Amino acid sequence: MLASSASPVGATGPAGLIGIEGRVGVSKPDPIVVADGIVRRFGGVTAVSVDHLEFQRGAITALIGPNGAGKTTFFNLLSCFDQPQEGSWSFNGTPLRGVAPHKVARMGLIRTFQLTKVLSKMTVLENMRLGATGQRGERFFAGFARSLWSRQEQEITGRADELLERFKMHHMREQFAGQMSGGQRKLLEMARALMTSPELVMLDEPMAGVNPALKQSLLGHVKSLRDEGRTVIFVEHDMDMVFDISDWVVVMAEGRVIAEGTPEQIGQNQAVIDAYLGTNHDKELDGDMGNTTPGGPSDE
Amino acid sequence: MNWTSILIATVSASIGPLAVANILAAQGLNIHYGYAGLFNFGQAGFMAVGAYGVAITCASSEAGGYGAPLWAGVCVAILAAVVLALLMGLPALRLRGDYLAIVTIATSEIIRLMLRSEAISDFAGGNSGVNGFANDFFAASWFTNGKRFEWGPFSYLGKDLWVMLIGWIVVAVFALVTFFLMRSPWGRVLRSVRENEDAARSLGKNAQAFKLQALVLGGVMGAGGGIMLALFQNLAVPDDYVTRTTFIAYAAVILGGAARVGGPVIGGVIWYTAFQFMLSLTDEAKRNDLLPESLAPNAALLPFVFLGIALMCLVIFRPQGIFGDRKEVELDAR
Structure with missing residues (x-):
């Protein structure tokens, strides 16, 4: 149903991402969201400065980065809950600059919030x-x-x-x-978003504060969204989730996109490892260091 | 102490014309505060606009009015309330809750002070207001206006009965409107805006438009209260619409339970029962020299003191009011 609205430019979904070079600003065969030159300043602080970024239709894209990297601000900008000083971005080819957030939602771009907003x-x-x-x-x-x-x-x-x-x-x-508990609220928010039959679902930290048992079912639900032909973009700190379910990973730091690529490419990218994962992130498996490894891939 | 007369006065006032006017204003506030979560502290302003809308339109030209028929006056009053809601809402609804409270309280005071001012006294009558515009209304009465109708110990003047009859019909109409709207998807969106505006927006609801519609609807109900009050007194004076009027309407909403159709009705009746009881009690006590000398000169204020304390206790011990659900009230608004 949803796939029919895809443009025939190239392969849609995760398949279109195979063999694409992991380079910042690389163009995708079938982008659903395209952002250009977006700059958001709060006073003297530049929170977001993204030159060019495309999100592939029908795929799961993760947006990661250390705290304060501007991920949530970028989310707010894309969903029009906030307006940038400069730049343009589009959803399905429709420019979104200056559009009211409820109209964006009606176009089929639904977002959830980091702090769950159940009623x-x-x-x-x-x-x-x-x-x-x-x-x-x-x-x-x-x-x-x-x-x-x-x-x-x-x-x-x-x-x-x-x-x-x-x-x-x-x-x-x-x-x-x-x-309801925090985790149940996350589930409810996701289910409620699906009531709108969205084309693109943007999840802001869907796993934050969710217990491990519920996490597995949430993961399954996110994957099922892709299987239905929907596009998913999510912000997450949980690296297991990122590497488990995403088809593409975008890494932000200090407001900029510093890398993008498949999870494998990102896992090997030295800049990302230094900026975000910590230099010792792969030492976790060394038996003697175990879980006490400093600088492991933890949330904070 | 004449307890029978206190009791009779209390029961008579509980459903009397003043209670009705207060209930109508409270029903409007219930839409604003109860269902839409809008902190409107300027309901007295909507009442004033309603009262003067009728007064100026219907008063004879000697009294500074236009001598129009009653229905025209009611239309003007409603239109004025709609305009006021739009004027207030378009800029102010973009503000967060507490700022809206400041804007509305200021607006209602501006309206009152403007109506008092010398500059437009030809038009609004300044301090003494506008009178003698309700003759059409009372001419249509089904009861002999000057006659006293008695039921056992209770009695009402014919003109009061007429105001009460029409007033309670309007109360019922407003309650029905509230009931039908709030069970509809429209009411659901309104409550979602109260709970979290951003969540409503993220689901494609135009939160701003819903808040504005709620402000207009509740404002028109408030104007209804003003119209009834003015007709009952055959007089519109600015000082009936002080901020205290708003707070008494709030008391009715909170007493009965916010976001409940019957809340403001029962709350309003209880408020006027309690108020009249305290008023008659202090009155009787003063007449019989039972009040301490230090309190006697301020006896008229005592009912407010007692009711203020009662209201505090209510909010502490029964925050949900009479109809509310404690579980619901205590849910955190995260």
């Missing part, structure tokens, strides 16, 4: 129903006439139930979202 005083089901776009009953006067929207509401509820089933949250359907 605490609404039930899980209400959270899910809210996600559906194009609801007739959301217009003021149509709200009074139930007959105008009750059928659509049923259809939305059906879709919400399916997703809740898939994310194994169906038993919490009627609970307030505010009663």
Whole structure:
């Protein structure tokens, strides 16, 4: 369904990334998001300065980098929750500069937040129903006439139930979202984002604060998004997740993109290893050093 | 102490015209604060605009008005409330919650002081306001206006009964509007905006537009309260619309339970029951020289002191109000 909207320029999905040179700003065969010359300054600090970056359609791209690298700011810029001083960027060829965030969401670019934003005083089901776009009953006067929207509401509820089933949250359907644990909130946020049938899902630290058992199922869900033909871009500190599921990795440091490539290429890139992973990151497997290795690939 | 007269006064006031006006304003605040999470501290401004809208449109030309029929006055009042909501909302809704509170409280005071001012006193009557515009309203009454209708120990004047009848019908209409809107997807988006604006935006909802619609809707309800108050008194005076009026409406919302359709109605009735009880009690006590000498000159303020304390206790021990769900109120807003 989603793949049909892809342009026929080149191979879409992860396949298109095979054999591409791991060089900053390299062009992809079928980009969904293209960013050019984006500069965001906060006072005298340049938080983001990206010359050229493309994200491949249908693939999972990880955005990594040390704290303060500008990953979340870049996310905010791409999803129009923040506006840069300079630069242009597009989604499916539509320029996004100056577009209101809710309009970007309606185009099919949905993002989640680093600090989960579930709607605490609404039930899980209400959270899910809210996600559906194009609801007739959301217009003021149509709200009074139930007959105008009750059928659509049923259809939305059906879709919400399916997703809740898939994310194994169906038993919490009627609970307030505010009663859920941090990890469950992450799941709910992701499921809610899917209610919009997005083409591109941007996840800001989906694994932060999630327990290991739940992590595995979250990983599975992220992969299933790609299998459905959706594009995923995520910010993450968890290197296991990054190397496990991503097709492409973009590394940022001090607001700039310092490297991009396949996980294998990035794992061998000396600049990345020095800037981010720490010089001893591959010594972890040395028996005597074990888990106490300083500078290992930990979060912070 | 005449306890019967205290009791009769209390029960009569609980559903009386003043209670009705307060409930209407509170229903508007419930939309703003309860459902949309907007800290509107200027509901008195919407009431003032409603009251003067009717007053100036309907008063005779000798009184500085336009002598138009009542329906025209009500239309002007509603239109004025819509304009005020847009004027206030377009710039102010971009602000965070507490800044909106400052802007709205300032706006309502500006409106009141403007209505008081000499500069437009030909028009708004300055300090003494506009009067004698409700004759059409009372002419349409189903009850003989001057007659006293009695039920056992309770009695109301015909004109008060007429105000109460129309007022409670409007209360019911506002409650129905709130009920139907809030169970619709429109209400769901509004509550999501209250919970987290950015989350609503990230799901493609135009949070700004929903907040503006809520401000207009609640503002029109507030104007309804102002209209009823002005018609009841056959008088619109600026000092009915001091900030205290807003806070009394807030008290009704919080007492009853915010974001509950019946909250402001029951809350408003309870507030006026308690208020009238304290008022009659201090009055009787003063008449019988039961008040300490130091308090006697300020007896009129005592009810406010007691109710202030009661309200504090309510917020501490029952923050959800009467209809609210404690679990829901205590959920963190993360």
